[in-house]
Amino acid sequence: xxxxxxxxxxxxxxxxxxxxxxxxxxxxxxxxxxxxxxxxxxxxxxxxxxxxxxxxxxxxxxxxxxxxxxxxxxxxxxxxxxxxxxxxxxxxxxxxxxxxxxxxxxxxxxxxxxxxxxxxxxxxxxxxxxxxxxxxxxxxxxxxxxxxxxxxxxxxxxxxxxxxxxxxxxxxxxxxxxxxxxxxxxxxxxxxxxxxxxxxxxxxxxxxxxxxxxxxxxxxxxxxxxxxxxxxxxxxxxxxxxxxxxxxxxxxx
Amino acid sequence: xxxxxxxxxxxxxxxxxxxxxxxxxxxxxxxxxxxxxxxxxxxxxxxxxxxxxxxxxxxxxxxxxxxxxxxxxxxxxxxxxxxxxxxxxxxxxxxxxxxxxxxxxxxxxxxxxxxxxxxxxxxxxxxxxxxxxxxxxxxxxxxxxxxxxxxxxxxxxxxxxxxxxxxxxxxxxxxxxxxxxxxxxxxxxxxxxxxxxxxxxxxxxxxxxxxxxxxxxxxxxxxxxxxxxxxxxxxxxxxxxxxxxxxxxxxxx
DNA sequence: CGTTTGATTGACACGAGTCAACACCAGTGG
DNA sequence: CCACTGGTGTTGACTCGTGTCAATCAAACG
Numbered sequence: 001x002x003x004x005x006x007x008x009x010x011x012x013x014x015x016x017x018x019x020x021x022x023x024x025x026x027x028x029x030x031x032x033x034x035x036x037x038x039x040x041x042x043x044x045x046x047x048x049x050x051x052x053x054x055x056x057x058x059x060x061x062x063x064x065x066x067x068x069x070x071x072x073x074x075x076x077x078x079x080x081x082x083x084x085x086x087x088x089x090x091x092x093x094x095x096x097x098x099x100x101x102x103x104x105x106x107x108x109x110x111x112x113x114x115x116x117x118x119x120x121x122x123x124x125x126x127x128x129x130x131x132x133x134x135x136x137x138x139x140x141x142x143x144x145x146x147x148x149x150x151x152x153x154x155x156x157x158x159x160x161x162x163x164x165x166x167x168x169x170x171x172x173x174x175x176x177x178x179x180x181x182x183x184x185x186x187x188x189x190x191x192x193x194x195x196x197x198x199x200x201x202x203x204x205x206x207x208x209x210x211x212x213x214x215x216x217x218x219x220x221x222x223x224x225x226x227x228x229x230x231x232x233x234x235x236x237x238x239x240x241x242x243x244x245x246x247x248x249x250x251x252x253x
Numbered sequence: 254x255x256x257x258x259x260x261x262x263x264x265x266x267x268x269x270x271x272x273x274x275x276x277x278x279x280x281x282x283x284x285x286x287x288x289x290x291x292x293x294x295x296x297x298x299x300x301x302x303x304x305x306x307x308x309x310x311x312x313x314x315x316x317x318x319x320x321x322x323x324x325x326x327x328x329x330x331x332x333x334x335x336x337x338x339x340x341x342x343x344x345x346x347x348x349x350x351x352x353x354x355x356x357x358x359x360x361x362x363x364x365x366x367x368x369x370x371x372x373x374x375x376x377x378x379x380x381x382x383x384x385x386x387x388x389x390x391x392x393x394x395x396x397x398x399x400x401x402x403x404x405x406x407x408x409x410x411x412x413x414x415x416x417x418x419x420x421x422x423x424x425x426x427x428x429x430x431x432x433x434x435x436x437x438x439x440x441x442x443x444x445x446x447x448x449x450x451x452x453x454x455x456x457x458x459x460x461x462x463x464x465x466x467x468x469x470x471x472x473x474x475x476x477x478x479x480x481x482x483x484x485x486x487x488x489x490x491x492x493x494x495x496x497x498x499x500x501x502x503x504x505x506x
Numbered sequence: 507c508g509t510t511t512g513a514t515t516g517a518c519a520c521g522a523g524t525c526a527a528c529a530c531c532a533g534t535g536g
Numbered sequence: 537c538c539a540c541t542g543g544t545g546t547t548g549a550c551t552c553g554t555g556t557c558a559a560t561c562a563a564a565c566g
């Protein structure tokens with residue numbers, strides 16, 4: 001019933017019904033953003049927090065030379081700038097990869113809610129911890145895995161995260177991401193990324209038609225990539241009932 | 254007067270005198286660990302939090318093949334496992350790089366203190382946010398900077414962080430870190446790390462005698478590495494009085 | 507003294523980057 | 537309706553940064 005954002009927080013911490021309703025109410029004010037648009041820039045001092053309800057976005061940093069490194073992908077349910085509740089200014093950019101619908105929640109509101117409902121504050125805190133954990137895994141992935149496993153691992157992570165919000169259907173999910181994005185996320189060049197993807201397809205580990213990715217044998221891909229979902233600290237153990245969750249996700253607009 | 258850990262939290266959030274005293278009291282129970290020892294392993298479920306008071310440590314993850322990636326360096330004042338207040342189990346290892354003195358603070362105590370002194374909870378939260386921010390910068394550094402700038406950037410970060418706790422004296426600081434560690438942190442091989450270090454020395458950017466690193470012209474090194482301290486979200490702007498801070502640090506055992 | 511750990515070298519191999527075309531498609535506008 | 541455009545994917549040829557292997561050295565240590 002609640003929106004993806006609230007449901008995700010719920011999966012972290014057991015929110016009281018009152019807290020859920022308050023959050024739901026607070027995140028009612030939404031806004032859409034075109035794909036390719038910049039949502040937040042380095043140095044920004046937003047006065048409200050943003051949660052993604054629909055669409056894909058990403059954090060990234062840009063080097064003087066123009067090189068870009070994607071730091072994290074932001075999926076429906078993710079809190080974009082929770083850290084801005086306390087920090088002075090953004091230390092990275094956030095851009096929409098596809099058209100996005102985001103909820104705007106004023107910092108005041110969020111802070112007030114956190115005091116009224118301690119579970120909310122804890123959920124936000126937890127969210128920050130998980131994002132940190134994911135970032136650490138990315139350091140490992142980009143630092144010590146060869147290109148093919150690196151990209152495979154990234155795809156596994158996306159698959160896992162999308163599954164938990166019911167966006168994977170029949171082993172297939174939409175990836176509104178260009179090969180350039182994939183390259184910038186894994187620290188490779190576009191050309192090499194292209195070749196690696198071809199190899200993954202030839203090997204039968206993935207199937208790509210346009211922006212639709214099919215992973216017929218997830219276990220095989222995960223084994224190849226050395227993927228273990230522990231670092232995502234998801235509430236549900238690996239063996240959850242994806243059906244039920246998916247149904248829930250579909251149900252809420 | 255307070256210990257490094259408390260002082261660092263203070264630099265994040267303005268703790269009340271009562272909070273400072275409570276924290277100081279809570280972190281009075283210390284313990285020493287030999288260099289090279291493992292402090293925490295993946296899967297551990299510690300019942301107390303650990304703060305480093307003296308010595309160097311690092312977070313790292315290990316791949317099945319044996320490859321190791323260092324995720325972060327832990328310096329005096331750093332909270333090692335703040336995330337374990339909420340998470341089920343460690344998703345990475347922590348090892349001491351040099352003999353360390355660490356404070357053990359039971360989770361119960363820390364949680365109780367957080368409720369009694371809201372500023373403490375906020376300081377811990379902030380600490381998690383900063384660690385996340387640092388991790389994101391590492392992703393950029395290891396993903397998009399060439400080997401020489403990568404290592405230079407790492408050295409800049411260490412210099413900056415050590416300066417803020419008064420461990421840099423006369424442009425020189427102790428680096429109890431082997432080239433293997435440096436390699437594992439920057440995602441390079443030991444051999445190449447060695448050659449890069451030689452180049453940095455030849456260029457006059459750094460001076461290495463044993464484990465003592467001297468950076469005579471910090472501005473030059475920072476410029477070369479493209480280092481900007483913003484991501485460390487340090488309270489003090491770049492132009493602080495290192496003299497005073499250093500004196501403080503020396504004073505407190 | 508042997509032993510061990512860390513630093514250093516050289517030779518060589520290979521993964522990944524770069525450059526430059528070209529193909530394909532969706533818009534877009536004349 | 538078709539030419540033109542820009543973005544994305546795909547290729548090939550070539551270069552170059554890093555990794556690997558193996559040997560040597562230096563310092564620390566029992």
